[in-house]
Amino acid sequence: MTRVFAVANQKGGVGKTTTTVNLAAALAASGQHVLVVDLDPQGNASTALGVDHHSGVLSTYEVLTQDTPLAQIVQECPEGEGRLWLAPATIDLAGAEIELVSMVAREGRLDRAITRFLPTYEQGHGHEIDIVIIDCPPSLGLLTLNAMVAARELLLPIQCEYYALEGVSQLLRTIDLVTAHLNPELKVGAVLLTMYDGRTRLSAQVVQEVRAHFGSIVLPTLIPRSVRLSEAPSYGQTVLAYDPGSSGALAYAEAAHELINNVGQ
Numbered sequence: 001m002t003r004v005f006a007v008a009n010q011k012g013g014v015g016k017t018t019t020t021v022n023l024a025a026a027l028a029a030s031g032q033h034v035l036v037v038d039l040d041p042q043g044n045a046s047t048a049l050g051v052d053h054h055s056g057v058l059s060t061y062e063v064l065t066q067d068t069p070l071a072q073i074v075q076e077c078p079e080g081e082g083r084l085w086l087a088p089a090t091i092d093l094a095g096a097e098i099e100l101v102s103m104v105a106r107e108g109r110l111d112r113a114i115t116r117f118l119p120t121y122e123q124g125h126g127h128e129i130d131i132v133i134i135d136c137p138p139s140l141g142l143l144t145l146n147a148m149v150a151a152r153e154l155l156l157p158i159q160c161e162y163y164a165l166e167g168v169s170q171l172l173r174t175i176d177l178v179t180a181h182l183n184p185e186l187k188v189g190a191v192l193l194t195m196y197d198g199r200t201r202l203s204a205q206v207v208q209e210v211r212a213h214f215g216s217i218v219l220p221t222l223i224p225r226s227v228r229l230s231e232a233p234s235y236g237q238t239v240l241a242y243d244p245g246s247s248g249a250l251a252y253a254e255a256a257h258e259l260i261n262n263v264g265q
Contacts, residue, residue: 002118004132005189006151011167012138014159015194016040018229020135021048022248023155025238026256028084032130035074035121037110038089039147040137041096046088050078050236053088061092063113064146065099070117071124079241085129093143100142107142107182110134111150140174148178153189155259158210160196160203160222165213188217190259196222221255224248 007020017040024034038045038053039060046053052075053059062068070087077084100106114132122128133155134147148154154175158164172188179186191214197203211218223229224247232242239249 002129002132003153004114004134004151005153005155006134006136006144006147007155007157008136008144008147008171009157009168010138010140010144010171015157015192015223016138017044017048017135018233019155019157019192019194019223019252020133021045021233022229022238022240022252023256023259024049024084024131024133025079025240026253027131027260028080029240029253030256030260031083032260033083033085033125033127034080035085035087035117035129035132036077037087037114037132037134037147039093039110039143040089040135041091041094042137043089043091043093044233045135046086047236048233048238049084049086051075051086051088053090055090055092057088057090059088059090059093060110061090061096063087064093064096064109064143065103067109067113069120070113071120074117074121078236079238097141097143100146107145107149110146111183114150140171145178145182148175148186149183151183152185153187156188156191157194158191158206159194160206162202162206164206165209188214191218192221192223192255193218194223195225197225219255219258221251221258223251223255 024036043053058073136144226248228243228246229248232239
């Protein structure tokens with residue numbers, strides 16, 4: 001059974017894309033077959049995974065607005081040894097929020113695209129996609145809503161900084177609405193603490209607060225604040241390829257292991 005995660009938090013700068021691409025690379029390195037779906041018009045996940053996403057490239061925009069099959073846009077990522085695939089995003093996706101408003105069953109378009117794609121991929125490659133990870137934009141609009149309807153599990157990155165939990169309550173209310181009306185299977189599958197700085201009391205307080213709030217679904221691994229994590233995307237790489245021995249790479253590898261094995265749940 002393919003696990004489908006949406007990496008969502010409407011607060012910007014919490015490490016959504018960094019988490020998406022590095023977890024995906026770590027999962028692929030551990031033998032999982034992974035599809036990343038870039039739903040952010042900025043296309044940062046596409047950049048970090050080394051896939052071309054200039055205007056004119058078929059992307060998630062065409063999937064959502066023109067019913068283009070995912071199979072036509074999915075590209076193999078340079079790293080991942082045939083186990084890591086990406087549905088890229090282009091700047092055209094910025095207009096999709098407006099275009100989707102008037103469309104029938106607008107919230108379920110990504111879900112239908114993924115559902116159609118998975119058996120097609122399996123027939124063509126002789127194995128199934130184990131995990132789909134959807135990188136959401138920093139908003140609670142129709143793009144994020146499409147991700148939540150398509151996903152079965154929400155992966156929530158929370159940064160170890162002041163105001164960390166601010167906005168999370170709004171996201172949880174949205175999840176409640178989605179489960180009530182659109183996708184009863186959706187649940188918060190995991191919380192990942194990012195940008196942890198062991199030198200500060202604040203980081204430790206946030207960790208304590210988040211674990212008290214979310215309990216066992218918080219992954220044990222803390223993702224450290226790391227220069228290497230910031231540098232890697234400018235080389236079109238994940239941190240696992242850019243500096244596999246760095247603290248960020250080791251932390252994401254450990255978090256991937258915890259995610260596969262449902263550690264803490």
